[in-house]
Amino acid sequence: MDKFDVCIAGAGVVGLAIAYQLSKSARYANASIVLLEREPSFGQITSSRNSEVIHAGIYYATDSLKANLCVAGKKLLYDHLQKFELPHRKLGKLIVAQKTEEEALEAVKEKAHENGVTDLCWIDTHQLRKLEPEVRGHAALLSPSTGIIDSHSYMQNLLNLAESQGVIFASRSEVIAVHQEPKSFLINTVLTHTHGLEPYDFHCTEFINCAGLNAQELALKTEGMNPKYVPRLHLCKGDYFSYSGGSPFSHLIYPMPEANHIGLGIHSTIDIAGQLRFGPDTEFVDNQSYTIDAGKSNRFVNSIKRYFPTVDPAKLHPSYAGIRPKIVGPEDDAGDFQIQDSSIHGIKGLVQLFGMESPALTASLAIGEYVIDQMNREARR
Numbered sequence: 349m350d351k352f353d354v355c356i357a358g359a360g361v362v363g364l365a366i367a368y369q370l371s372k373s374a375r376y377a378n379a380s381i382v383l384l385e386r387e388p389s390f391g392q393i394t395s396s397r398n399s400e401v402i403h404a405g406i407y408y409a410t411d412s413l414k415a416n417l418c419v420a421g422k423k424l425l426y427d428h429l430q431k432f433e434l435p436h437r438k439l440g441k442l443i444v445a446q447k448t449e450e451e452a453l454e455a456v457k458e459k460a461h462e463n464g465v466t467d468l469c470w471i472d473t474h475q476l477r478k479l480e481p482e483v484r485g486h487a488a489l490l491s492p493s494t495g496i497i498d499s500h501s502y503m504q505n506l507l508n509l510a511e512s513q514g515v516i517f518a519s520r521s522e523v524i525a526v527h528q529e530p531k532s533f534l535i536n537t538v539l540t541h542t543h544g545l546e547p548y549d550f551h552c553t554e555f556i557n558c559a560g561l562n563a564q565e566l567a568l569k570t571e572g573m574n575p576k577y578v579p580r581l582h583l584c585k586g587d588y589f590s591y592s593g594g595s596p597f598s599h600l601i602y603p604m605p606e607a608n609h610i611g612l613g614i615h616s617t618i619d620i621a622g623q624l625r626f627g628p629d630t631e632f633v634d635n636q637s638y639t640i641d642a643g644k645s646n647r648f649v650n651s652i653k654r655y656f657p658t659v660d661p662a663k664l665h666p667s668y669a670g671i672r673p674k675i676v677g678p679e680d681d682a683g684d685f686q687i688q689d690s691s692i693h694g695i696k697g698l699v700q701l702f703g704m705e706s707p708a709l710t711a712s713l714a715i716g717e718y719v720i721d722q723m724n725r726e727a728r729r
């Protein structure tokens with residue numbers, strides 16, 4: 349039976365970043381690493397259904413993993429994108445407050461400062477008009493370090509680098525169960541071929557669960573994993589509408605974030621090709637369906653009108669949707685990433701990642717470093 353040192357389940361941006369960081373880390377220089385993905389290719393689920401924004405790290409609870417890994421990850425990501433000449437733009441973002449929201453905007457600035465985001469500039473109505481003539485607001489915060497990324501090019505680059513350093517990538521390979529054996533795991537997978545399904549089992553010493561929306565399901569199929577450490581999954585869908593014609597904005601435009609920070613409000617982003625889109629909204633759902641309700645268009649228009657009064661409803665078109673793998677419900681406070689090693693669940697060699705919602709794209713390289721630190725610490729215990 350084949351044996352690998354490390355198996356990573358899930359080749360979204362998080363699994364890819366971990367594979368890349370592992371492949372270049374000293375302790376794993378000669379390790380055999382396999383990255384398994386159940387879809388026909390990498391990054392086809394949440395990692396290709398998001399806003400593709402490089403977040404500054406403004407809103408998250410201070411000292412949370414989201415705040416720390418976003419701020420650290422943003423720097424690693426910009427350096428990486430520059431080094432490998434990958435498509436991205438540091439456009440800057442404006443968080444626009446209306447008259448009654450000025451105090452809340454000040455609180456956003458303070459929170460950002462506590463998180464180490466010290467470059468936000470206060471913009472008054474007059475300056476806002478100059479920066480963005482189409483935008484209406486009482487005041488705004490300019491975040492110069494926020495940007496946009498072509499997530500597919502980034503993921504392809506991570507995969508190329510990881511493979512060039514020996515990582516084996518297998519798509520159409522679903523992990524269906526993880527068994528504990530003395531000093532290793534027995535992994536059961538199913539490979540999908542054109543002629544049908546084939547079971548394939550192997551051993552590995554360390555196993556990393558980065559299965560995104562399926563992380564909980566896979567954790568519960570891991571022998572010895574106490575279900576009390578598996579947080580409940582709450583699916584929170586976000587729909588996007590594209591806006592035809594050229595973008596009237598030169599920055600990313602955000603309203604004030606939603607209560608409990610469930611979402612960041614229906615904002616405008618521009619993709620690398622210059623296409624303007626609005627979204628995502630927030631809707632807790634029961635299943636993983638990506639169908640967009642075109643009837644939401646009125647609700648979008650009403651939200652957008654607050655900061656972009658001349659929005660033309662005829663230019664809005666249903667575009668795509670993503671689903672946040674939240675581990676908190678609509679009534680709860682904003683949750684954090686959960687990256688569990690044996691100090692939590694008691695199983696040596698196992699790392700489980702839950703609740704990897706935004707800003708995990710921005711934070712991906714820092715998440716990779718964090719997981720490797722955990723694995724190195726565990727090896728020393």
Ligand SMILES: Cc1cc2nc3c(=O)[nH]c(=O)nc-3n(C[C@H](O)[C@H](O)[C@H](O)COP(=O)(O)OP(=O)(O)OC[C@H]3O[C@@H](n4cnc5c(N)ncnc54)[C@H](O)[C@@H]3O)c2cc1C
Nearest residue numbers: 358360361362386395398399401523560670705706708710
């Ligand atoms: C609407 C929305 C907007 C967002 N906007 C931003 C943003 O602007 N900036 C930002 O930083 N972040 C953003 N995010 C967050 C970001 O997209 C995600 O945090 C990130 O893509 C998560 O990556 P992942 O690898 O954990 O998950 P995924 O991309 O879902 O990858 C998990 C992979 O595991 C595979 N898999 C599942 N089960 C198995 C199995 N049993 N065996 C093998 N493979 C398996 C899946 O097929 C999938 O490819 C947004 C998210 C959403 C939903």
